[in-house]
Amino acid sequence: MCAAGLQGHDIITTKLTFTRDISRIFARHCVSCHGENSSIPLVSYEQARPWAVDIKEQVLNRLMPPWGAVKGFGNLAPDRGLSQEDILIIAAWVVGGAPRGNPDLAPKSTLASQTSPPPQLKDVLHIDTRAQLEKPLQLAGIRPLAQSEVASARIIACYPDGRMEPLLWLYRYNPKFEHAFTFQKPLALPAGTLILSDAPLSFALLKATGTSPGS
DSSP states (O other): OOOOOOOTTOOOOOSOOIIIIIHHHHHHHTTTTSSTTSSSOOSSHHHHGGGHHHHHHHHHTTOSSOOOBOTTSSOBOOOSOOOHHHHHHHHHHHHTTOOOOOGGGSOSSOHHHHSOOOOOEEEEEEEESEEEOSSOEEEEEEEEOOSSOEEEEEEEEEOTTSOEEEEEEEEEEOGGGOOOEEEEEEEEEOTTOEEEESSOOEEEEEEETTSOTTO
């Protein structure tokens, strides 16, 4: 984000405040990357206020938090992407003058203390655009191996009986995101399942550690 802070004496036209509304959104979605020791911390009002205009532009364009996939395509585990309501609240807060609010209403804990650690996964098969499984696989997630930004790539599974399963739709995915996409529950893929992307793409299939490929 580029620094372009708000002016020091904005007229306040909103009842939304940082302490009551914005800080909770940031705690759920932002402070895992924008904590106290980051280059752009967003934990306190004093830290976030100079970046308010840029934050609004980033979230309206869905560039932050970085995710890189289309919601609803594939049974993916919940991500930290903002809901449409979250986006509208942040935008309205900034346009309304970005007021601080009552410090006593700030959340007492941050995202780091509210979430459980992610599952431990490991690569089990690297695929260049398409491949057919020789063995059954409990698919726990997919890790993109792209070297450049992916404009759009839909990955699906075609079962031997003809059924199709949407797995992951990458959209404006930046390799700098460096994260895997996990499923809410592992998918049991039988031998002979075809995994393919509708655009040239290298990606890894993941399974939970401590399990055999077919377990």
